[in-house]
Amino acid sequence: MLIVVLIKGVPARTTQVLTVSGVLKREEMELVLNPHDARALEAAFYLKRVVGGKIICLSMGPEPKISPIMKELFEPKEESRLVPRIIFPGVDHCILLSDRRMAGADTWATSYTLAKGIEKILQIHREAVERLEKAIGSDELYEIAKTLYHNGLIPHEIYSELPTIRDSLLARYRSGQIDEAGLRDGLRRYKDGLGRFIILAGMKTTDGETGNTGPQTAEALGQMMGEIIPSVAFVREMEIDPSGEYVVVLRALGRIIQKLLVPLPCLLTLHTEYEPKIPSPVHLKKARYANYIPQKSRIDVWNAEFIGADPSKLGLMGSPTIVGPGYEVGRPQAQKVIGESLVFARDVERFEWGGKTYGPFKAGDLAPELPVELLREMRAKGWVRVFTLEDMLNELFGGLKVVSRTV
Structure with missing residues (x-):
């Protein structure tokens, strides 16, 4: 089974992220994995342990920013700056x-x-099987199978070099257990099974209300394939039938609890409270046959031409949403400690000192890590002083003063 997980890189922290057109400047920000996508990755690992297959991580964005996130998804670390802690061995x-x-x-x-x-993912995997079908009866059959196998395009059930799997389809064909008709029938059934895939996504992203992206993806893909691809949002529980024909999901819509039987292919968005089930050990051996060799050494980068996309439907040009003028959202308030933090007592224009340019600064701004000599000069001039209780009250309530009196 092909298990496609949609992920996204989101800003690591609040910063100046908007341009005048309202578009996020992702290439200028530090991006991390959208925290909600962690649930989708855990769900993917559950599916792979039950029915086998390949976990394919799919994302869209600037390569320099998204690639580091993807590299850590191959072998998740206990502590990571880019990826939250996820209980799964990797994509x-x-x-x-x-x-x-x-x-x-x-x-x-x-x-x-x-x-x-x-x-495009589905097309590539179908074309791999078709290459094998055309090579049946030729001397190149096993060499082609070996290449496809190591490229992660056919599973162990078709061809395998694992010592524990000696009854793959091509192994049985080579030993005479099945004839050419049996081989073709096995490849045909596998190719038909490629149509029973599943797409997983997080409930939404932390940088916007994007919860409709998953269902819209299912609708768009269904139109391309000429079939209906059901989508279910806010999934809290999920269990897949070992046959790989359908999944049973539980979702809560307000006070309404729905239990749905969803045929494959389908798309599910996982609720933040989703927790994967523990699969039965009896499924593990069968699932191993449906697994592919992991492609952990590379990240495939596809452009618009490669996926056959219509340029008029991409990006800003293909977006019917009208985005108004953007606003600089500013930076989060810096933490100030009474009696310790240094703040500017007045507005300071840009200035030169020691061959470097500093500023401008506004009154009340936290003094950055400036050279010690420069800070000493600025304190002597009255530009910088220690943050006081009166300063805090002034920021919070706008002009209240501390009045002390003796009782």
């Missing part, structure tokens, strides 16, 4: 959709782009 493959024309996309254009990426 099998990472694909990044990165193209300047994709920038500035709203949820509609983002959904279209992600759907084209998923469509």
Whole structure:
């Protein structure tokens, strides 16, 4: 089974993130994995342990910022600055959709782009099987199978070099246990099974109300494939049938609890309270046959031409949402300690000191880590002083003064 997990890089902290057009300047920010996507990754690992398959991580964004996040998803660390703690051994493959024309996309254009990426993933895996079908009866069959196997495009059930799996489809064909018709039938059934994939996503992202991106991706992909791909949001519990035909999900909509049987292919967005079930050990052996060789040495970067996307439907051009003028949201309030922190007592224009430029600063701003000699001079001039209780009350209440009296 192909398990596609949609992830996104979000700003690590509050900062000046808006341009005049209202588009996030992701290339200028430190990005981390969207915390809600961790639930989708845990759900993917549960599915792989029950039915096997390949966990494919799919994202869209600037390569220099998203690639470091993806690299850590191959082998998650106990402590990471980019990825929250996730209970899973890592993804099998990472694909990044990165193209300047994709920038500035709203949820509609983002959904279209992600759907084209998923469509390309399915196409590549189907073409791999078709290469094997065409090679049946030729001397190149096993060499082609070996190449596809090491590229993570066919699972162990088709071809395997694991010593514990000696009854793959091609191994049985080579030993004479099945004939050419049996081999073709096995490849056909596997290719049909590629259509029973699942897409997982977080409930939303922390940098905007993007909860509709998942369902819109399912709708866009369904239109491309000519079929209905059901989507279920706010999934709190999930259990997949070992046959890989359907999943049973539980979701809460206010006070309403729904238990749904959802056929594959489908798309699920995981609630923040989702916790994966513990699969039965009886499924592990069967699931191993459906696994692929992990592609942990590379991140595939696909542009608009490679996925066959219509440029008019990408990025800002393909976004029907009209974004008004942006506003600088500023920086978070710096922590100030009464009696310790140094703050500016007055507005200070930009100035030169020691061959470097400093400022401008506003009254009340926390004095940054300036050279000791410079701070000494500024304190002597009355530009900088220690933060007081009166300063704090002035910031909080706007002009209250501390009055002391003796009783």
